[in-house]
Amino acid sequence: MSATNARLKSRLGIALIAVALAVLPFVVGAGFGNSWVRIIDFALLYIMLALGLNIVVGFAGLLDLGYIAFYAVGAYLYALLSSPHLAQAFPALFAAAPGWPVWLVLPLGAGLAGLCGVLLGTPTLKLRGDYLAIVTLGFGEIIRIFLNNLNAPANITNGPQGINNIAAVHIGGHALNRPLELFGIVLPGVHLHYYFFLALTLLVIFVCVRLQDSRLGRAWVAIREDEVAARACGINTRNVKLLAFGLGATFGGVAGGLFASFQGFVSPESFGLLESIMVLCMVVLGGMGHIPGVILGAVLLALLPEALRWGAVPMQQSLFGKVLIDPESLRLLLFGVALVLVMRWRPEGLWPSALRRRELSTHAADGA
Amino acid sequence: MDIFIQQIINGLVLGSIYALVALGYTMVYGILGLINFAHGEVVMIGALTALTAIGLLLPAGLPGPMLVLAGLLIAIPVCMAVGFTVERIAYRPLRHAPRLAPLITAIGVSIVLQQLAMIGWGRNYHTFPALLPTAPHQFAGAAITDLQIIIVLTAAVLMAGLVWLVNRTRLGRAMRATAENPAVARLMGVDVDRVISFTFVLGSALAAVAGVMVAANYSIAHYAMGFMLGLKAFTAAVLGGIGNLGGAMLGGLLLGIIESLAAGYIGDLTGGFLGSHYKDVFAFFVLILVLVFRPSGLMGEKVAERA
Amino acid sequence: MNGQAANELLVASGISKRFGGVQALRDVSLALRRGEVCGLIGPNGAGKTSFFNVLTGLYSADQGQVIFDGQPLPLGVPHRIAGLGIARTFQNIRLFGAMSALENVMVGRHARLHSGVLGAVLRTAATRREEAQTEARAHDLLRYVGIDRLANHQATHLSYGDQRRLEIARALATEPKLLALDEPAAGMNATETAGLRALIEKLRADGLTVLLIEHDVKLVMGLCDRVAVLDYGEKIAEGIPELVRRDPRVISAYLGTELNDA
Ligand SMILES: Nc1ncnc2c1ncn2[C@@H]1O[C@H](COP(=O)(O)OP(=O)(O)OP(=O)(O)O)[C@@H](O)[C@H]1O
Numbered sequence: 001m002s003a004t005n006a007r008l009k010s011r012l013g014i015a016l017i018a019v020a021l022a023v024l025p026f027v028v029g030a031g032f033g034n035s036w037v038r039i040i041d042f043a044l045l046y047i048m049l050a051l052g053l054n055i056v057v058g059f060a061g062l063l064d065l066g067y068i069a070f071y072a073v074g075a076y077l078y079a080l081l082s083s084p085h086l087a088q089a090f091p092a093l094f095a096a097a098p099g100w101p102v103w104l105v106l107p108l109g110a111g112l113a114g115l116c117g118v119l120l121g122t123p124t125l126k127l128r129g130d131y132l133a134i135v136t137l138g139f140g141e142i143i144r145i146f147l148n149n150l151n152a153p154a155n156i157t158n159g160p161q162g163i164n165n166i167a168a169v170h171i172g173g174h175a176l177n178r179p180l181e182l183f184g185i186v187l188p189g190v191h192l193h194y195y196f197f198l199a200l201t202l203l204v205i206f207v208c209v210r211l212q213d214s215r216l217g218r219a220w221v222a223i224r225e226d227e228v229a230a231r232a233c234g235i236n237t238r239n240v241k242l243l244a245f246g247l248g249a250t251f252g253g254v255a256g257g258l259f260a261s262f263q264g265f266v267s268p269e270s271f272g273l274l275e276s277i278m279v280l281c282m283v284v285l286g287g288m289g290h291i292p293g294v295i296l297g298a299v300l301l302a303l304l305p306e307a308l309r310w311g312a313v314p315m316q317q318s319l320f321g322k323v324l325i326d327p328e329s330l331r332l333l334l335f336g337v338a339l340v341l342v343m344r345w346r347p348e349g350l351w352p353s354a355l356r357r358r359e360l361s362t363h364a365a366d367g368a
Numbered sequence: 369m370d371i372f373i374q375q376i377i378n379g380l381v382l383g384s385i386y387a388l389v390a391l392g393y394t395m396v397y398g399i400l401g402l403i404n405f406a407h408g409e410v411v412m413i414g415a416l417t418a419l420t421a422i423g424l425l426l427p428a429g430l431p432g433p434m435l436v437l438a439g440l441l442i443a444i445p446v447c448m449a450v451g452f453t454v455e456r457i458a459y460r461p462l463r464h465a466p467r468l469a470p471l472i473t474a475i476g477v478s479i480v481l482q483q484l485a486m487i488g489w490g491r492n493y494h495t496f497p498a499l500l501p502t503a504p505h506q507f508a509g510a511a512i513t514d515l516q517i518i519i520v521l522t523a524a525v526l527m528a529g530l531v532w533l534v535n536r537t538r539l540g541r542a543m544r545a546t547a548e549n550p551a552v553a554r555l556m557g558v559d560v561d562r563v564i565s566f567t568f569v570l571g572s573a574l575a576a577v578a579g580v581m582v583a584a585n586y587s588i589a590h591y592a593m594g595f596m597l598g599l600k601a602f603t604a605a606v607l608g609g610i611g612n613l614g615g616a617m618l619g620g621l622l623l624g625i626i627e628s629l630a631a632g633y634i635g636d637l638t639g640g641f642l643g644s645h646y647k648d649v650f651a652f653f654v655l656i657l658v659l660v661f662r663p664s665g666l667m668g669e670k671v672a673e674r675a
Numbered sequence: 676m677n678g679q680a681a682n683e684l685l686v687a688s689g690i691s692k693r694f695g696g697v698q699a700l701r702d703v704s705l706a707l708r709r710g711e712v713c714g715l716i717g718p719n720g721a722g723k724t725s726f727f728n729v730l731t732g733l734y735s736a737d738q739g740q741v742i743f744d745g746q747p748l749p750l751g752v753p754h755r756i757a758g759l760g761i762a763r764t765f766q767n768i769r770l771f772g773a774m775s776a777l778e779n780v781m782v783g784r785h786a787r788l789h790s791g792v793l794g795a796v797l798r799t800a801a802t803r804r805e806e807a808q809t810e811a812r813a814h815d816l817l818r819y820v821g822i823d824r825l826a827n828h829q830a831t832h833l834s835y836g837d838q839r840r841l842e843i844a845r846a847l848a849t850e851p852k853l854l855a856l857d858e859p860a861a862g863m864n865a866t867e868t869a870g871l872r873a874l875i876e877k878l879r880a881d882g883l884t885v886l887l888i889e890h891d892v893k894l895v896m897g898l899c900d901r902v903a904v905l906d907y908g909e910k911i912a913e914g915i916p917e918l919v920r921r922d923p924r925v926i927s928a929y930l931g932t933e934l935n936d937a
């Protein structure tokens with residue numbers, strides 16, 4: 001009786017969340033304007049990125065400081081395949097933009113990013129964890145340097161200017177950046193992107209949850225907790241780590257492709273070390289290894305710059321008469337401080353996983 | 369002019385700077401097993417502090433070398449204080465935390481220092497005044513400036529001093545004991561916390577000097593200059609064998625020379641496809657190659673992780 | 676192969692291992708018979724744990740080889756050795772701290788399971804069956820070592836004795852033919868030690884071969900069929916407990932220590 005009751009309740013909860021997610025862009029759009037819907041779209045991309053990094057850092061305990069490079073790989077592949085850039089730079093080779101369909105380009109970007117992950121991981125993952133951190137850091141920088149400079153002698157990336165005129169995703173012949181009228185309701189581009197990103201985000205969440213409670217998920221956590229013991233338990237730690245690294249990179253590649261299509265242009269600037277750090281912050285602040293926590297972290301930090309622009313700038317102006325710290329450095333400063341404080345005072349993050357929370361509370365009860 | 373000799377000279381100068389910074393990484397790593405990501409930022413703070421101090425003293429009309437010395441004498445204690453504080457408030461509480469925690473903290477500290485520097489010194493590049501004689505001397509078909517000679521000599525003297533300190537003094541012995549086994553060192557009466565603090569302070573002092581050297585050598589300083597430099601110096605430390613002082617010096621010099629030669633010849637080597645703006649890439653490839661083929665570095669000995 | 680050899684589960688011959696200036700193991704040979712409980716004793720730093728680390732692949736040996744169940748062990752490759760059937764516990768307990776006791780044991784099943792990424796994501800019938808079996812099996816093992824009531828507790832929060840039991844359950848989950856226990860009684864009180872002894876007796880009765888490092892001489896002498904003694908990395912004696920105890924080399928190696936407590 002009570003079991004069916006509980007099931008009913010959880011079904012009801014899911015239905016409520018579904019309705020809330022479905023109407024969210026309308027509510028936000030009506031209340032704050034469509035630029036906020038755009039911000040939510042970006043938040044969804046960040047959720048995907050953070051969940052991908054969470055597999056690497058949160059589950060497997062491998063500190064990847066160049067994660068954004070995989071995002072860049074996905075983004076640039078999408079950009080090259082969906083913009084006139086190649087046709088302009090190499091008229092002899094390409095008559096027009098390849099213009100392949102999204103269901104081909106996105107997996108391609110994901111696959112390429114995953115491949116990069118495996119290629120980078122193969123030589124480095126057998127090393128101690130802190131070397132991995134520095135190698136990935138270097139890798140992120142290298143990718144950026146190449147993106148910046150591969151405009152000569154052959155113009156592949158168009159250098160610091162980046163690539164623009166990237167086509168939006170087309171679904172059923174309709175470009176997502178153009179409004180669509182459906183049953184008399186006009187859905188602007190940001191709404192369409194919202195639903196598209198939401199669907200993919202849910203897919204990513206689903207995959208993450210499934211992976212987490214699997215043989216593989218347990219092996220990742222085991223490696224994170226004690227690599228020596230994990231090996232003695234029969235886990236091929238190198239392969240399992242490589243899988244985490246490759247899967248994380250794959251998610252990054254998907255998010256990158258979506259980013260390129262949504263923005264319409266990409267440039268190396270979007271893929272610096274600080275972006276990697278920001279994604280790391282999302283994972284750490286939310287709760288390493290805990291999926292809902294990571295989602296929370298991603299949403300919070302995606303909204304932070306807007307909040308700062310909205311709050312910190314006027315506040316400084318009224319207090320000091322001018323803006324002493326621009327929102328961008330304030331944001332970075334907060335990231336840095338957050339990393340330090342969280343590691344010191346709340347290593348399990350804002351929203352720790354149930355097991356840890358239960359243990360923490362039973363301990364509090366024991367202590368009392 | 370002989371390009372090869374010239375690049376070797378440039379490489380030695382660059383390498384001396386890398387070596388000084390690499391020593392900071394290697395000492396901390398040897399004792400705590402921590403990659404102190406923030407170390408590169410300490411170098412940057414050294415450079416910018418010296419720059420500000422020199423700017424303030426400029427009206428006094430002191431001769432150039434005196435000004436640089438004054439800048440150094442101010443930058444060194446500032447950096448020492450930064451190193452001390454960072455260890456004290458960020459790393460020390462995490463001495464027994466899981467491995468990932470201090471690494472993440474180190475990243476956080478690095479960002480904080482960089483952003484604070486940005487707020488203090490702004491986003492712009494600052495020109496470091498040419499206070500030391502830069503007239504070139506001819507040497508074996510290449511040019512070398514007084515500044516370059518001063519950099520190499522200063523680095524050599526500092527490194528010799530460090531080796532003396534670590535091998536011949538009580539404090540040095542305590543450092544080595546702590547690196548070997550902190551628990552045993554503590555039992556033998558070593559104040560491990562003090563040794564660790566001292567290590568950070570010492571590394572930061574070297575970083576300050578290196579910062580001034582870089583700024584003087586390139587006549588420029590910038591709030592983000594520490595990042596790449598730190599990455600390369602770390603690579604140098606790994607190349608030499610992390611935890612090994614001699615290794616850090618050798619690794620620094622080698623990396624500097626490799627980088628200079630590569631930057632000088634990459635255009636020819638790739639038929640013009642890659643230019644010298646890829647020079648930052650080499651350090652990274654060196655790092656990967658070393659980690660793959662000789663993770664213990666040139667001078668480090670193989671150690672099995674205790675099971 | 677003659678009957679004697681078929682009766683031997685493991686034959687280690689000429690194992691040497693050096694760390695810098697320390698010769699941790701020098702030409703150590705040891706054979707284990709199927710179904711026996713063999714003790715490995717020796718003063719601190721004698722090389723007992725190093726020997727375990729070589730057997731389980733965590734250290735590679737400088738010299739020597741090990742034949743296990745008729746085939747050479749891939750020394751230095753721990754996960755394959757675990758797959759072949761050697762499981763161990765650690766002197767300084769190494770559990771997966773953030774996981775529950777149950778999950779710790781489930782990790783031990785890793786090498787015996789097959790589902791990969793696709794199976795996990797699609798949760799195929801085979802994966803579901805495997806997961807259900809794994810969980811049931813883990814509960815059985817927790818019950819076997821007597822801590823099933825703690826299945827959902829986080830490993831780090833178990834008592835010391837229970838952590839040792841959990842480590843044994845996790846090792847058993849790999850379906851070992853040889854179980855190597857590194858000082859399982861260290862830090863246990865008398866009641867816990869008695870419980871541990873009963874558990875090892877039960878393992879022996881169930882046909883498992885056990886290699887046991889232990890400083891508790893009473894436990895070793897009472898429990899083991901045979902005892903080998905290491906001192907400064909060399910094997911100085913081997914045989915039934917009564918004889919080993921009277922061996923003059925063993926007595927001098929242990930001079931002034933707790934050997935006569937037994
Ligand atoms: N990874 C390692 N690196 C360096 N030396 C090591 C390592 N592992 C073991 N040793 C050394 O090898 C020797 C044997 O150590 P081992 O741990 O095998 O002894 P043990 O017999 O298990 O001692 P205990 O009874 O104290 O556990 C010791 O001198 C130890 O310091």
Ligand SMILES: [Mg+2]
Nearest residue numbers: 723724725766
């Ligand atoms: Mg031992």
